[in-house]
Amino acid sequence: MSELDNVTSILNRLGYTLTPEQPHISGERFLMQAMTTVAGQKFILIGSNQNQIPVVIKITKDQNGKAEINHERTCRQHINQLKFAYNVFTVPEELFHGEVEGYTINVQKFIPQTCQFLDRPLKEQFDYALEAFEAQEHSRATTGRHVSHIKKIFGLMSTNDYLNLFNTFITANEDTEKVIDTLNSTRDILEENQDKITQYSGFLTHTDFVPHNFRINDGKLYLLDFSAIRFGNKHESWARFLNFMTLYNPALEKAFLQYYKDNRAPEEYESLHLMRLFRLGEIITYYKRTLERSMGNLLALNEARIEFWHEVLLAELDNKPVEDSVRKAYQTKRDHLRSEDEKKRQQGLH
Amino acid sequence: MRILVLTPFFPPDVSVPAQYTKKLVSTLSLEHDVTAIHYGQLPEVAGHARLVSIKKDISTLRRLIIYCWQLWKNRQHDAVIILNGPSVELPFLLMRPWLNTNALYVLNDTEAATRNKPMLVWLKNRVTKNTRSNITPKPELLQQPFKHPLNPSSLEAVEHCQSEFATHVKEIILLCQN
Numbered sequence: 451m452s453e454l455d456n457v458t459s460i461l462n463r464l465g466y467t468l469t470p471e472q473p474h475i476s477g478e479r480f481l482m483q484a485m486t487t488v489a490g491q492k493f494i495l496i497g498s499n500q501n502q503i504p505v506v507i508k509i510t511k512d513q514n515g516k517a518e519i520n521h522e523r524t525c526r527q528h529i530n531q532l533k534f535a536y537n538v539f540t541v542p543e544e545l546f547h548g549e550v551e552g553y554t555i556n557v558q559k560f561i562p563q564t565c566q567f568l569d570r571p572l573k574e575q576f577d578y579a580l581e582a583f584e585a586q587e588h589s590r591a592t593t594g595r596h597v598s599h600i601k602k603i604f605g606l607m608s609t610n611d612y613l614n615l616f617n618t619f620i621t622a623n624e625d626t627e628k629v630i631d632t633l634n635s636t637r638d639i640l641e642e643n644q645d646k647i648t649q650y651s652g653f654l655t656h657t658d659f660v661p662h663n664f665r666i667n668d669g670k671l672y673l674l675d676f677s678a679i680r681f682g683n684k685h686e687s688w689a690r691f692l693n694f695m696t697l698y699n700p701a702l703e704k705a706f707l708q709y710y711k712d713n714r715a716p717e718e719y720e721s722l723h724l725m726r727l728f729r730l731g732e733i734i735t736y737y738k739r740t741l742e743r744s745m746g747n748l749l750a751l752n753e754a755r756i757e758f759w760h761e762v763l764l765a766e767l768d769n770k771p772v773e774d775s776v777r778k779a780y781q782t783k784r785d786h787l788r789s790e791d792e793k794k795r796q797q798g799l800h
Numbered sequence: 801m802r803i804l805v806l807t808p809f810f811p812p813d814v815s816v817p818a819q820y821t822k823k824l825v826s827t828l829s830l831e832h833d834v835t836a837i838h839y840g841q842l843p844e845v846a847g848h849a850r851l852v853s854i855k856k857d858i859s860t861l862r863r864l865i866i867y868c869w870q871l872w873k874n875r876q877h878d879a880v881i882i883l884n885g886p887s888v889e890l891p892f893l894l895m896r897p898w899l900n901t902n903a904l905y906v907l908n909d910t911e912a913a914t915r916n917k918p919m920l921v922w923l924k925n926r927v928t929k930n931t932r933s934n935i936t937p938k939p940e941l942l943q944q945p946f947k948h949p950l951n952p953s954s955l956e957a958v959e960h961c962q963s964e965f966a967t968h969v970k971e972i973i974l975l976c977q978n
Contacts, residue, residue: 572950573948573950573951576949576950584814587814588814588815590812590813645842648841648842649812649841649842649844650812704949705949705950706949708949709946709947709948709949712946712947712949713947715811715844715845716845717812717844717845718812718844
């Protein structure tokens with residue numbers, strides 16, 4: 451009996467029925483593990499409960515996976531209790547949480563969407579994302595009391611933490627010739643501009659704010675994956691989003707950069723730039739670490755990813771968008787090398 | 801004119817009062833010598849204004865003492881503008897005897913202005929009595945529109961707001977000069 455069969459059996463006994471198609475366990479999902487937040491192995495399954503209510507189930511017996519699920523739950527429970535926050539976040543309703551036969555199980559109501567985020571009109575995408583970023587930045591820990599409260603629950607990244615983490619990216623890429631030079635230059639820039647990173651620190655930030663981690667229903671944006679929430683530089687959230695859009699929706703990236711230039715302080719733009727550099731270092735390292743677990747087409751694909759994100763990093767260092775031709779060449783290669791399973795998993799993901 | 805601005809908030813704080821304060825200080829600094837004392841660190845640049853920062857990650861008592869000390873150090877001004885909030889109102893009242901009598905109270909933090917705890921109401925009343933005049937910015941001056949990159953018509957609202965804000969600042973300057 452496979453672990454999935456075992457898990458399915460446990461969930462059936464608890465009254466949950468899984469859908470035949472499980473998008474979160476196929477394709478490249480096995481490679482995915484967050485690098486800089488609490489992370490472990492877990493199943494994410496779609497199903498329904500005895501009342502036919504669609505649900506999302508997270509289940510694991512991996513110790514790190516359990517830590518991740520429990521941490522996420524704690525963040526979700528505390529997010530709307532921050533005394534210094536000006537806004538309230540919309541979170542999916544939790545239906546069950548517990549330990550069953552050595553597995554930690556968390557069940558939340560599934561949030562249906564009428565369409566994928568990237569299929570919405572550009573202005574709508576912009577407006578929803580801006581609203582979410584503004585909600586995040588309205589929570590800032592500045593006094594000693596705020597800091598001690600949030601540090602225990604969410605974690606707090608200082609400027610030194612970002613620099614130390616970036617050093618681990620460098621270590622991981624030491625044997626990749628061109629990339630290591632670029633990462634070293636990037637680290638120098640981050641070190642020279644520490645004040646600019648510190649200036650916007652202490653803010654609530656969702657470090658993985660991309661379309662597959664939120665859902666829009668009835669005009670409300672629901673944040674998912676609360677394990678990715680921490681306090682740090684506020685532009686980390688923007689950076690992840692904009693780097694993602696460099697590939698998936700350059701027009702939205704361009705719109706946000708224009709918004710920044712027209713409406714935000716120059717210091718904010720600089721901090722955003724630094725965080726984009728940081729996150730690009732991270733994504734390169736993420737794919738670098740997948741290489742030892744990849745082979746064949748997947749290995750070639752992950753190497754192409756490293757090459758692409760390196761190009762994006764070089765462009766960002768020059769404060770320019772990556773060339774369209776570079777993006778398109780990567781997309782073509784990616785689509786050719788992706789497995790059928792992964793292509794299926796990607797459908798409707800964003 | 802040398803203007804001293806006392807404010808609880810300043811960007812990178814993102815609250816509405818913080819954004820208003822930065823805009824006020826920046827605009828005033830175009831023609832006047834402005835010093836703003838605020839709580840926080842690494843404030844955003846605001847025109848030509850000089851920004852004095854009081855760290856927040858120390859005890860409340862220490863913060864207040866340091867704020868009073870900075871008020872004392874910067875007391876030689878032609879006018880004082882107090883932006884409402886108990887963390888600023890209390891130091892102002894304590895240092896009042898040494899400050900210029902030309903003081904203006906700006907109630908830009910509508911949430912703080914409506915809190916009804918007795919101590920906060922008392923502070924607000926005392927500051928009102930110890931300032932020459934007070935002003936409550938119109939809501940449209942506080943919640944400022946932004947230039948939407950995908951909505952060209954948003955520029956009109958932004959320009960209108962900028963014009964309204966310029967008028968508001970002129971009113972403040974007149975009140976400071978009287």
